[in-house]
Amino acid sequence: MSETHEQLMEKIVALSKRRGFIFQSSEIYGGINGFWDYGPLGVELKRNIKDVWWHDMVRRRNDMVGLDSAIIMNPKVWEASGHVVSFNDPLVDCTGCRARYRADQIFTVVAAEADNELLAAGVEANDEQHAREQATAAANSKTRRRIKQRGDDLSWAVFRADQGGDGRPALCPNCNAELTAARKFNMMFKTFVGAMEDSSAVAYLRPETAQGIFANYKNVLDTSRMRLPFGIAQIGKSFRNEINPRNYIFRSREFEQMEIEFFCHASGADQWYRYWRDARFQWYVDLGLTSSKLRLRDHDQDELAHYAASCADVEYEFPFGVSELEGVANRTDYDLSRHQEFSGRDMSYYDDQTKERFIPYVIEPSGGVDRAALAFLCEAYTEDQAPDEHGNPQPRTVMKFHPRLAPIKLAVFPLVKREGMPELAQRIYDEATGSGLSAFYDEKGAVGRRYRRQDEAGTPFCATVDGQSLEDNTVTVRDRDTLEQIRLPADEVVSWVAERIR
């Protein structure tokens, strides 16, 4: 990350605090790593993101229904989902060069003839065969020749760093020093349900909202009269005990997800996968992430999780690097099959048309609300020039949020604080808030300063009551991005703004 990118990120963080978008959690007690609070402007931004998503993905569609499932579920859910066993990363540290690795990706290869050890090396590899080849290739020429000569007479030992080699320590791929024993971190937060804090009372804070959808799939099917293909959508908090939260609100231990599980027949899964991948990408574009900073990246085959047939990431180029906003995956029938197996409940679907019974495939678009909020903050942050009272250009900081996402839609000012201007401005403000518009009234100080304050909050429109207003009942409306002003009848301002934030 270059110096200027760091500085840009720092400016965005500073503005977010200064204007009340985002605060560190428990700041008065020194904070707590990986947790964040949203201030008055931040909560409006975040709520707008969720509202727009819910509107676009659920209410506007006839093939989607919503759900709000509990954060704490029966722990068996997480056994079925695989999180209890595999939602962890066994890690090892090098005692020599202090590097850290995922233990399941590190192999130690030992080749010996009788008691004479020819080769003992650590390598990064996907399986034993590759590990052996890589270790051999990395050895010096004399050793390579010896290995080739001796061939089958050699005894080989290849073991993974998290599985141990009969008491023999694993070796570092970088410096060949000994690695520490593997330590496991399950990333699920544990808690206890009820009065007894024993193993039978252990429960987990959900690491994803998706399982609440799968667990309710039958309930929804039986009660909503939905038929395939259809989706269930949910927005909610999830928790992951990240080893190392980083990059502001990007990787937090408590975060919010917007997830869809879209159920369909296996034969249509690939088509629906491509549909949702493109639709979700376009959603971000439509909300203002139009720059070249937004990408859609298909995963390579070897990058896929074991349950996924295909997967794509919507990525955004943050100041700290390109990172994932949302993942869209074809999860096949893996999840429902697992729940059928673990719960003993039938998860199949009967199609009256084709007389076919099957377990549906699932397409999962899974987005992070906080990551989206951060992307919109980064995208909105703009420094440009605006003229001062003498017409000389001055630097200006403005948050160019899409009007649908802007925390405040309309600010209302009296040009000066007298001659009845505050009264008319107040009436317009009351009408705005009364009709559900997020609005702000300000009569203090010079009007130019009030405009600039709203620029930092990202308010798209400012209405100003002036002397002429008192004669013909019109006001000026100023555009945040162009600074242009138009004159509108005072009683049309609210509907004019409402029109532009749909």
Add this chain to the structure above:
RNA sequence: GCGGGCGUAGCUCAGUGGUAGAGCGUCACGUUGCCAACGUGAAUGUCGUGAGUUCGAAUCUCAUCGCCCGCUCCA
């Protein structure tokens, strides 16, 4: 978790052992008639937290918490 950098007013930062500072912001009054830094005045800090050294610590030592960068990780 390892290594490096950092933590002083709401924000950005100065202050290397002797009374806690600046700019911006905020608030009040005045001025102001459409785009920040006009005038006058005001508030704001256990110098991240806790211990230690010292006659005396923002400053030195240790611990701890948090932030940033790299490694690592990322369902």
